[in-house]
Amino acid sequence: MAAIQFANVSFRWGAEPILADLTLTVEPGEFLAVVGPSGCGKSTLLQLLAGLVDPQAGRIRVGGRAVEGPGHVALMPQRDALLPWRTVRENGALLLELQGVPRREALWRVDQSLERLGLEGWGDAYPGALSGGMRQRVAFLRTILTGQSVLLLDEPFGALDALTRLQLQEWLVQLWEQERQTVLFITHDVEEALLLADRVLLMGARGTGRYRLQSVPLARPRGRATLADPAFGRLKAELLADLLQPEGAWRS
Amino acid sequence: MTQSSLGAPKPSRRPPRLRQATEILIAVVLILLLWEGAVRWLQIKPYLLPAPSAIWQTGWESRRYLAQHLLATLQTTVTGFGAALGLAGLLALAMHWAPPVARILQPLTVVSQTLPTAITAPLLLIWVGFSFTTKVVAAVLNAFFPILVALYDGLRRPDPDAALLFAAAGASRWQRFWKLELPGAVPALLSGMRVGMVSALTGAVVGEWIVGKDGLGFWAKSMASQLETAETFAAVGLTSLLGITLYLLLGLIERFLLAWQRPQTHR
Numbered sequence: 001m002a003a004i005q006f007a008n009v010s011f012r013w014g015a016e017p018i019l020a021d022l023t024l025t026v027e028p029g030e031f032l033a034v035v036g037p038s039g040c041g042k043s044t045l046l047q048l049l050a051g052l053v054d055p056q057a058g059r060i061r062v063g064g065r066a067v068e069g070p071g072h073v074a075l076m077p078q079r080d081a082l083l084p085w086r087t088v089r090e091n092g093a094l095l096l097e098l099q100g101v102p103r104r105e106a107l108w109r110v111d112q113s114l115e116r117l118g119l120e121g122w123g124d125a126y127p128g129a130l131s132g133g134m135r136q137r138v139a140f141l142r143t144i145l146t147g148q149s150v151l152l153l154d155e156p157f158g159a160l161d162a163l164t165r166l167q168l169q170e171w172l173v174q175l176w177e178q179e180r181q182t183v184l185f186i187t188h189d190v191e192e193a194l195l196l197a198d199r200v201l202l203m204g205a206r207g208t209g210r211y212r213l214q215s216v217p218l219a220r221p222r223g224r225a226t227l228a229d230p231a232f233g234r235l236k237a238e239l240l241a242d243l244l245q246p247e248g249a250w251r252s
Numbered sequence: 253m254t255q256s257s258l259g260a261p262k263p264s265r266r267p268p269r270l271r272q273a274t275e276i277l278i279a280v281v282l283i284l285l286l287w288e289g290a291v292r293w294l295q296i297k298p299y300l301l302p303a304p305s306a307i308w309q310t311g312w313e314s315r316r317y318l319a320q321h322l323l324a325t326l327q328t329t330v331t332g333f334g335a336a337l338g339l340a341g342l343l344a345l346a347m348h349w350a351p352p353v354a355r356i357l358q359p360l361t362v363v364s365q366t367l368p369t370a371i372t373a374p375l376l377l378i379w380v381g382f383s384f385t386t387k388v389v390a391a392v393l394n395a396f397f398p399i400l401v402a403l404y405d406g407l408r409r410p411d412p413d414a415a416l417l418f419a420a421a422g423a424s425r426w427q428r429f430w431k432l433e434l435p436g437a438v439p440a441l442l443s444g445m446r447v448g449m450v451s452a453l454t455g456a457v458v459g460e461w462i463v464g465k466d467g468l469g470f471w472a473k474s475m476a477s478q479l480e481t482a483e484t485f486a487a488v489g490l491t492s493l494l495g496i497t498l499y500l501l502l503g504l505i506e507r508f509l510l511a512w513q514r515p516q517t518h519r
Binding site: 050070073081083087099127 | 411413417422427435436511
């Protein structure tokens with residue numbers, strides 16, 4: 001059974017088409033990156049999956065069940081959205097609390113995972129005391145603790161400096177290669193998409209609703225060495241050429 | 253994974269509070285010295301402008317009266333502030349939970365705020381009479397608006413990313429209120445309370461002025477009418493000190509409640 005399924009999905013904001021007849025299947029344990037220029041509808045895709053908006057046409061299924069309202073995927077929003085008045089532990093426990101897990105048990109589950117995520121010793125710190133990279137780890141911890149099989153990550157590393165970003169990309173790819181959740185990862189960075197994903201969904205410019213799927217046959221485990229792989233360079237050039245093409249020349 | 257680069261906490265940048273306090277103190281002392289010198293050298297008549305030393309001496313001699321009036325003002329201010337906090341809290345919650353209430357009340361509260369207490373207080377005199385209640389009501393009228401606006405705005409403006417997080421998780425309205433909106437509004441509420449406290453003091457003094465029984469406002473007015481200028485100054489100075497003390501006290505509470513805001517980082 002597919003983890004995520006879009007069947008002929010169309011979506012418009014007013015008269016402007018955002019998605020046109022999108023059909024897409026994501027297998028369980030697949031890492032799909034979504035790349036496209038600003039305003040192409042990446043965030044709309046995410047809102048559709050999260051059940052926050054409904055498509056005008058087509059069907060969306062998550063884990064075989066039709067999406068009817070929110071609460072069935074784990075979302076990690078842009079920036080970290082940590083609540084500044086909650087400690088690292090309390091932030092980690094937030095989504096569990098929203099699911100109705102008693103607070104003590106939620107905190108206990110957070111404590112079991114702090115070390116695995118490189119957050120040991122930081123449980124009682126407030127987000128204001130953390131670096132940007134640490135904050136993203138807390139946000140990621142909060143996301144995976146929901147126990148949802150589908151993770152939606154919306155440009156999680158977009159606000160970080162280049163070095164911290166690479167460190168976190170390596171960290172994420174390591175974690176994911178062990179856990180193999182289904183991930184839909186939104187980014188505007190082609191390199192990031194190729195470093196992390198099994199397949200890339202390229203989205204056309206705003207208003208075209210066009211898209212193309214590209215598989216990424218690079219060896220795993222991946223890391224900074226992947227960046228020097230000639231195949232990586234070729235794929236990157238190809239994807240960039242597509243993204244930078246004028247509207248009419250888009251091939252699908 | 254390396255801890256060193258990712259795990260380093262940002263160093264806190266605290267303003268050098270002690271230095272700032274010292275600078276203010278020096279400035280105040282300088283002004284007082286200049287004042288004292290000017291009054292002595294220019295031989296200004298004491299009923300026009302008494303010297304700081306004279307004010308101090310007069311104030312010390314009448315300390316029992318001043319203490320009594322200070323206590324009255326403090327009582328009115330704190331009671332008025334407390335009532336304003338309760339009233340503003342209830343109204344803000346009602347406006348937040350029931351948008352029609354907000355649509356009706358918002359313009360009304362603005363109108364109520366454009367009326368200075370000095371104008372409405374005589375009306376209170378007619379309705380409530382020469383009593384403690386009149387003074388308290390004057391304080392409430394002054395204090396409740398800044399608290400209401402701060403809390404209502406604070407409740408309505410949670411971080412959009414956090415709001416998206418709650419929405420995608422399928423959080424109930426109730427969960428959103430308790431875990432996102434209410435804690436998120438605390439900083440705004442506290443700064444509203446600071447402003448409200450000072451406004452309550454202003455309202456209380458105006459009320460005392462009009463009711464005319466006790467309190468620093470009453471004392472300053474009656475002393476001024478007898479050309480006891482030094483005594484008036486003493487009452488004015490005490491009122492100012494009271495306001496500053498109450499303001500700083502709330503600041504302390506704020507520092508305690510918002511411990512998570514320190515150390516600050518930029519995002």
